Every structure is written in C-alpha cells, then in structure tokens.
Amino acid sequence: MINDRISQAILVSGESGAGKTESTKSLMQYLAFMGGKAKAEGRSVQEQILESNPVLEAFGNAKTVRNNNSSRFGKFVEIQFDQYGKISGAAIRTYLLERSRVCQISDPERNYHCFYMLCASPPEDRDKFKVGEAKTFHYLNQSNCIDLNGFDDSKEYIETRRAMGIVGMSNDEQDAIFKVVAAILHLGNIEFGEGSEPDSSAPKDDKSKFHLKTAAELFMCDAKGLEESLCKRVMATRGESITKNLDAKGAALSRDALSRIVYSRLFDWLVNKINSSIGQDPDSKILIGVLDIYGFESFKTNSFEQFCINLTNEKLQQHFNQHVFKMEQEEYTKEEIDWSYIQFVDNQEILDLIEKKPGGIIALLDETCMLRNSTHETFAEKLYQKYKDNPHFSKPKFSRSDFTVHHYAGNVTYQTDLFLDKNIDYAVNEHQILLNASKCPFVSSLFPPVEEAAKNTKFTSIGSSFKQQLQSLLETLSATEPHYIRCIKPNNVLKPAIFENSNVLQQLRCGGVLEAIRISCLGYPTRRTFYEFVNRFGILHPKALSKGNTEITSTKMILEKANLVGYQFGNLKRVPQFTTSPSDFEFYR
C-alpha cells in the first residue's frame, strides 16, 4: 500500500472454527502497530479499532458445535490511512447476524456470550438489571451448556464493559444496552396459556406475569401494552383495522419475533456506535480492508442462512477467479502471448440462478413472500417449474419442498421450510409502536417512527438487502488489490496436533483452492527465463549448448528435440541478450 499507493484487501475465509477471527485479529494488531499514530488526545483510533473486537464478540459470537467462540456474523473492517501511511479512520460493516439463535439453541451450543456475561455480572449489576442465574432463563436453558471451559463469563463481563468504554459507549449507554439484554431474557420466560375469550391467550401463571412485568420495566414501556402486543394482532384491511386474538402458540411466536428484532436492532446500534466514535477520514485515499466472513457451508439440513452464506462464497469465488484470470491475462498481453483459446469457466450462471432480477431464486422468494397464503411448498413448486431445465438446479428425488443448487464447491440441498419467515424483515406494528413509545430514549431510538411511505411497502427482504450489501462489498473490493488467506481446520475435535486428511481435502475443495489451481493450469503457470531453461534442461540436448548459440536458439533446439509442440516464446524483444558464461554449459556437457 505504501509503495504502490494502491488500496489493499485481505480476504480471510475458511469453515467455522478454522481460525478466521484469530487471523483477522492478528492482522489488525499488526496493522495497528505499523500504522498507529502516537496518542494525542483521548483514545487513539487504532486502540478503538482493536477494542471493537471484544465488543462485537460479546454480542455476535457464541459457542457452536464447531467452535467455542464462533462469529455468527460476517465482518469487513476498512482501515483508512492518511498520506503518511498512518491510520486515520476506520469503518466496520457487518453482515447477516444469526438472529434465530436469540430464541432457539440446541444442545450443546450456547446463546450469544453477552447473556451469560450479564448473568455472571457483579451482584449490584445483577440487581440493577434484574437478572438471576443463567440456567433460570428459557432462552439459555434449552441447552445443557451454560458454562464454557476456559471462558470466565464474569471476567468477560468486566472486560466487555471496559472495551465498550474505549469504543465510546458511555456508562449510561452500557446500562441501557444490558437492560435490553436482560429484558430479552425475561421475555423468553413468559409462557402463554388460554385467555378468557375463545382462541385467545394470556400469560400462563404468576411466574409469567412477573417476567412480563420485569421485561416491561426494563424496556420502560407499559406492561399492559406489552401483553397486548404479544397476545393480539391488529389486521388492517381496506382502511379498517380489526384486532385479532392470538392463541398461546401465536403469542409465543410473537414473543420470539420481538426478542429477535430487538436483539438485531441492538447489534446494529453497537456497530453504528463503534463506527461513529472511531470516525471516518473523508480525506483518506488509501485503505486496507480485512474481510472475515463465513466460508461455504453444507450441512445435513441447510436453511436460508446457508443459502445466503453460499451466495457470498459464490460471489467471492467469482471475484477470485476474475482477479487471478485478469492478472494472468495482463501478464500474457505484456509478453504478447496468444491466450485467446484459454477457456475460463465462470460461475456467473450459478449467480444468475440465485440473484438475477427478475428470475433468480431470491426474486422468486420475495415475490412469494408478498403473496398472501403462500407457503414454503408453493415457493418450492415455483422453483421446480422455473428451473427444471437449469443445469445448476435440481429437485431431490424424494422431497416435496427441498431444492439443490450445484455450487462451485459442491451440491447443497436446501430445506425451504423456514425460507419465507427468515426472509421477512419487519417489526410487527404493535411491537414497533410499543417500543417507540418507551420512556428509555435508548430503547425508543432502536425503533424510530416508521415513515408513512415505508408503511405501505409490504416488507423488507433480508435476501435482497443482503444481496445489495454484497454488491457494495464487491465494489469496494474491486477497487483494491486483493490478497487471500484460506484458513484450514486440521480436525473436527477442536484439539491440537491432529490432522484429518479427508477433512482437509474437503476444505481445499470448498475454499476454491483446487479451482484456483485449475485456472492456473489452464494458462501458462510456469515461467522461466531463457537462461534458467537452458541451464536446467540443456542436459536433454547437449548440442544445443554449442558455443555461439543464443539462449533463444538453444531453447528452441531443446524443445524440438524433446518433441514439445505448442510452446510460445512471448515477447522476444524483452529477453536479455545471451549472457551465459561458457562455464555454465561445461557442467552439462
């Protein structure tokens, strides 16, 4: 960056637990050390950049089966430099936080670290935030794993609050954040039973009423209003609005939807706050971007999240292919080598299948989400009809609603069951009105009033906004010189010094490493100077080394002797004149 004055990007990829986040942290530490400015006033930019890591990890990382500290979001950190090569600003962009985890975890995973930290906070904080032991909360005790080996939640709580301070969050803001976290835990403990009217619902018992009251206190909103927003739904039809009761199951779903939207708005708030306190440098002309993003995923069951993650990887793979190929092409043009017959396989067709507008899977999903009475089955039916002849799409034999995409890294079968729900991003109107009216300015700011115009648009599509985010990421990346780090996980048992061959091979495939080698093979991957060539292969044809031959003549003679056809010499004008000393040839004779 300093030498060429060109922005750089480092793309770190690999499967979960392979070491992306650890590598990214090392990279950021290095950049902060090399580009850090001496501290003038307050916190230095580099210090804030580094301290953003523990904050984002507390709210965006969780224990999964594959990694005890798995990032459940993608991250692009853009470090801006001034003309002297010193860090002058930074921006963090995050992608697709896994929201479903807030309400649903399976054994032996955990929810986001911050929930456990809060429950392990000092007694005065636990009183302030009205929380008790982690195992008493439904959102945490669905899994048997509460404590994490080597991870001290109470220490992490103090550490997180310290880091929050460094990245510019005041004490009051921190308290407001943890109140929201506590409110979510209490929401999760509200159970619903039958209400007084048919098909209606109400908090099941005194315990549920207590948690509802506590959640309302923490949100600083009206408890009755909270109950109604969970147990009733207002339907607007042709200018009229009708209030409909929700049954116990519907109320529990509404409760979980509220928890998810609050948590995701909270996470977005944290990222925005970090960005505004670190500050951007509008005059910066060069940057180094570090991308830490989920690798290609293919599990037994694959849902909407895997679909988006794999779209990301298709996009990055295309960027990688184009970059490698472009570089090769430039080299050939410079050397005047004829490369017109090299066929380069692009994954554009797979990308079209997924994201073309109109006609791609995401567009079809949005269309389906907008229609009343759509189900995942009607969505799958549409897919089957539309793509029956698409070579990158297939319908698994014994399935009525799954579909398979033939990705560059392998085939992945997706279960459509939750695609529609997961694609819809909206705050239920009653939740929105309730929390907007909160007496806590922080909570109210998470739910700003919805503009009239936006009310009429039916919903915001998570798939489409993710697609746009990716587009803008790729625009940023294409203005940089990219570098790639592929993290490879040696084993699945989270232990050192064990190397599982088949796993490693699978990762090389999924990471596009084999694809990169294939592209190189299509071109002219081996380049030697005439001198090196004659020196190495002269032994095959000693006569070629006769005195008076130029390096080029010798090379031609060796190639012909070996019956090699189709070679190209490139731009002969650029070849240095014969410089080999006779003693070098002696060796071969």
Ligand SMILES: Nc1ncnc2c1ncn2[C@@H]1O[C@H](COP(=O)(O)OP(=O)(O)OP(=O)(O)O)[C@@H](O)[C@H]1O
């Ligand atoms: N270079 C390394 N040396 C030793 N251990 C490492 C290294 N990198 C990672 N680890 C170990 O692997 C664990 C997982 O690493 P990390 O969290 O960076 O994975 P990841 O690829 O970011 O995963 P995810 O996609 O789930 O966030 C770390 O907590 C650490 O224990």
